[in-house]
Amino acid sequence: MTSLKLHKNHIDLSKDTLPINKVFDVVIVGSGAGGGIAAEILVQSGLSVAIVEEGAFKTAADFTLNEAQAYPDLYQEAMSRKTKDKGITVMQGRTVGGSTTVNWTSSFRTPEKTLNHWSEVHGVSGFSSEELAPWFKKVEQQLNISPWPIPPNENNSILEKGAHKLGWSAARIPRNVRGCANLGYCGMGCPIDAKQSMLVTTIPAAVKAGATLITNARCQKLIYRGEVVEHILLSPVDKNHQAKNSLVKLACNYVVLSAGAIGTPAILMRSKVPDPRALIGKRTFLHPVTSVLADMPDKVNAFYGAPQSVYSDEFLWRDGVTGKIGYKLEVPPIHPVIGSSIIPVHGEPHSQMMKRFPYFHASLALLRDGFNESSIGGQVELDRFNEPLLDYKANGYLWEGVKSALLNMAELQFAAGAKRIRPFHMDAQWATTWPAAKTMIESLKHQVVRTSLFSAHVMGGCAFGDSPDNSVVDSTGKSHFFNNLSVLDGSLFPTSLGVNPQLTIYAISAKLASGLSERLK
Amino acid sequence: MLTRRQLMIWSVSSLAAFSGGTAVYQLIQKEDFESIETDKYQFLTDSDQILFLSIAPVVLGDTCLKLWTQQNVSFKTILTLIDNAIVNFSKRSQQEVRELLDILWNRAAKLLVARVWTSWTDADATTINNFLQVWRESWLVTLNQGYQALQQLIIAAYYSKTESWSLCDYPGPPIQR
Ligand SMILES: Cc1cc2nc3c(=O)[nH]c(=O)nc-3n(C[C@H](O)[C@H](O)[C@H](O)COP(=O)(O)OP(=O)(O)OC[C@H]3O[C@@H](n4cnc5c(N)ncnc54)[C@H](O)[C@@H]3O)c2cc1C
Numbered sequence: 001m002t003s004l005k006l007h008k009n010h011i012d013l014s015k016d017t018l019p020i021n022k023v024f025d026v027v028i029v030g031s032g033a034g035g036g037i038a039a040e041i042l043v044q045s046g047l048s049v050a051i052v053e054e055g056a057f058k059t060a061a062d063f064t065l066n067e068a069q070a071y072p073d074l075y076q077e078a079m080s081r082k083t084k085d086k087g088i089t090v091m092q093g094r095t096v097g098g099s100t101t102v103n104w105t106s107s108f109r110t111p112e113k114t115l116n117h118w119s120e121v122h123g124v125s126g127f128s129s130e131e132l133a134p135w136f137k138k139v140e141q142q143l144n145i146s147p148w149p150i151p152p153n154e155n156n157s158i159l160e161k162g163a164h165k166l167g168w169s170a171a172r173i174p175r176n177v178r179g180c181a182n183l184g185y186c187g188m189g190c191p192i193d194a195k196q197s198m199l200v201t202t203i204p205a206a207v208k209a210g211a212t213l214i215t216n217a218r219c220q221k222l223i224y225r226g227e228v229v230e231h232i233l234l235s236p237v238d239k240n241h242q243a244k245n246s247l248v249k250l251a252c253n254y255v256v257l258s259a260g261a262i263g264t265p266a267i268l269m270r271s272k273v274p275d276p277r278a279l280i281g282k283r284t285f286l287h288p289v290t291s292v293l294a295d296m297p298d299k300v301n302a303f304y305g306a307p308q309s310v311y312s313d314e315f316l317w318r319d320g321v322t323g324k325i326g327y328k329l330e331v332p333p334i335h336p337v338i339g340s341s342i343i344p345v346h347g348e349p350h351s352q353m354m355k356r357f358p359y360f361h362a363s364l365a366l367l368r369d370g371f372n373e374s375s376i377g378g379q380v381e382l383d384r385f386n387e388p389l390l391d392y393k394a395n396g397y398l399w400e401g402v403k404s405a406l407l408n409m410a411e412l413q414f415a416a417g418a419k420r421i422r423p424f425h426m427d428a429q430w431a432t433t434w435p436a437a438k439t440m441i442e443s444l445k446h447q448v449v450r451t452s453l454f455s456a457h458v459m460g461g462c463a464f465g466d467s468p469d470n471s472v473v474d475s476t477g478k479s480h481f482f483n484n485l486s487v488l489d490g491s492l493f494p495t496s497l498g499v500n501p502q503l504t505i506y507a508i509s510a511k512l513a514s515g516l517s518e519r520l521k
Numbered sequence: 522m523l524t525r526r527q528l529m530i531w532s533v534s535s536l537a538a539f540s541g542g543t544a545v546y547q548l549i550q551k552e553d554f555e556s557i558e559t560d561k562y563q564f565l566t567d568s569d570q571i572l573f574l575s576i577a578p579v580v581l582g583d584t585c586l587k588l589w590t591q592q593n594v595s596f597k598t599i600l601t602l603i604d605n606a607i608v609n610f611s612k613r614s615q616q617e618v619r620e621l622l623d624i625l626w627n628r629a630a631k632l633l634v635a636r637v638w639t640s641w642t643d644a645d646a647t648t649i650n651n652f653l654q655v656w657r658e659s660w661l662v663t664l665n666q667g668y669q670a671l672q673q674l675i676i677a678a679y680y681s682k683t684e685s686w687s688l689c690d691y692p693g694p695p696i697q698r
């Protein structure tokens with residue numbers, strides 16, 4: 001894999017130049033879940049393909065498992081990306097392989113309820129569970145997705161134990177790994193290429209089959225005449241990951257946008273693509289995450305071991321599909337930089353808490369946004385530097401779910417033996433019993449910034465569907481406006497999912513890219 | 522004529538001598554304040570350096586400071602770590618940090634917003650802690666955001682350093698590179 005670095009098909013735009021006068025059949029912008037899958041399928045059908053990625057080309061040999069190196073190297077905005085009002089920390093990858101290079105390997109098929117909702121309410125066609133099943137099967141085989149056979153680490157075991165004690169459902173998570181050494185550093189790039197991310201699977205396969213990989217290259221805008229994109233403009237990216245002012249032209253006959261949610265709508269917005277119904281960048285969903293910290297009697301060492309191996313769907317559909325917001329329970333890995341900086345206190349109280357670091361367990365709830373009328377998601381905007389910014393406002397509908405989830409997680413943690421628990425909220429205190437925790441959580445007022453929220457699942461903003469009235473692209477991923485542009489990534493989703501998104505993006509992109517390769521051949 | 526930088530250094534050493542409480546510089550090395558380095562950092566200005574050298578010891582607390590002293594880590598390392606982090610932020614976030622630091626340095630705004638003293642360099646630890654608490658507890662979201670930005674920048678910088686990990690009993694990654 002590392003040899004790819006020296007491969008003649010790799011162009012690092014921060015120091016190399018583009019081939020002159022070359023017109024690619026297809027240019028794919030973004031090398032993450034959607035772009036990676038699309039690249040391999042399109043190149044194998046005989047098309048000439050270029051993959052444009054704003055991140056750098058980093059491989060296992062570069063992954064030091066050190067947060068100080070991983071966040072600036074591999075994440076959008078060095079992990080400092082937040083929503084406009086700073087209420088939600090947004091984690092997204094920015095490197096070859098996109099977020100799949102840093103994700104935690106949980107692999108779920110899309111819930112049937114979600115797919116039905118898309119078809120019934122959002123006019124998406126061709127994506128019933130039956131229609132997607134062969135595509136799930138294909139990528140599950142390709143990425144070696146199977147339930148994790150190794151016993152969960154203590155952090156995950158606590159979730160399992162608590163759920164069982166309370167009679168709640170809990171199950172093991174399928175993962176996309178091959179020869180995983182159970183290290184626990186998926187979020188900093190897998191050091192042994194065990195994670196079957198796009199970085200070690202589809203991208204090298206595509207490059208081997210002739211695709212050109214262009215890194216440190218940000219797609220600024222599309223240049224089009226009428227309904228045809230003629231070329232795209234790229235800026236080289238410097239060592240601090242800032243786009244330089246210069247622009248270079250890359251010509252192609254077809255464009256696939258796979259820059260991810262936030263990234264893909266931003267390109268369309270910078271290009272001032274006609275958008276009469278103002279749909280681009282709207283309905284961007286996050287699976288907002290709320291979390292509770294628990295101090296356990298024995299060491300948990302939540303930094304070691306497969307980060308996510310247990311989940312509970314007890315509350316995912318607690319009020320049906322479109323009622324009160326449902327949520328999935330999982331756990332996050334905890335490493336010192338991220339773990340310390342999200343504890344919202346300072347001085348000695350902070351360091352005294354950090355002394356208990358190895359004893360920490362955290363549960364998280366990912367809230368299924370976008371299914372109810374009160375859950376409209378966020379809007380991507382461009383800031384004064386023409387860079388994207390997500391305006392996502394939490395409201396009463398979301399806060400009700402946050403409160404309910406905090407209560408469930410606290411109860412579960414005490415059932416699993418926690419000594420004390422503390423929700424991630426500026427006004428929260430440690431509670432040493434479940435009744436005390438209940439009273440404390442019920443009294444917490446939820447407010448932007450005071451309540452800590454996170455997201456590693458950015459979805460939507462370029463919804464697909466049959467009607468241009470409520471979607472940006474059609475159900476095949478092709479733009480309603482352009483003749484030669486498709487979107488293939490997580491921005492297609494008309495709502496969030498209720499499960500971690502990578503497998504859904506893989507399967508949908510595989511299906512749509514196969515259709516596209518037929519059309520382009 | 523004194524340059525701005527000389528003036529700041531002068532004010533550190535003289536004002537501190539008169540201040541009643543524990544001046545923050547007494548928590549760390551006085552030399553740190555006296556050797557503000559212009560042009561060393563990509564983002565931090567001279568006044569930003571003084572600001573962080575004043576605030577960071579209070580955000581971190583004694584236990585953190587003592588550990589770095591034991592480990593022979595110069596406290597000024599925090600500046601390099603913070604500077605390295607900020608230059609990778611988006612241009613918009615960098616501008617927001619700049620605005621925040623300017624507000625904190627600007628005396629008029631400081632009196633209005635932080636409601637405290639006349640110069641960062643003579644502020645004692647209690648005063649700075651009060652300022653942090655006021656911003657944290659305020660009903661104004663902007664101040665909460667300001668608190669969060671300072672707290673996260675400083676704490677993340679501290680724990681990004683291998684030498685800090687013994688404080689939280691973190692053994693480090695299983696594979697060393
Ligand atoms: C820390 C973390 C943990 C996660 N854990 C899981 C998990 O366990 N299971 C799961 O299912 N999902 C997980 N996810 C989410 C999952 O990885 C993403 O939902 C998925 O990868 C999104 O795919 P995508 O193709 O839409 O975008 P991405 O994979 O994010 O790829 C988009 C790519 O486009 C590039 N790009 C953006 N703009 C431009 C531009 N203008 N020009 C050029 N390139 C551009 C980006 O740099 C990026 O590489 C996690 C995510 C994170 C961040």
Ligand code: SF4
Binds near residue numbers: 183184191192306307
């Ligand atoms: S847990 Fe497995 S997949 Fe994740 S980084 Fe470690 S070895 Fe790689």
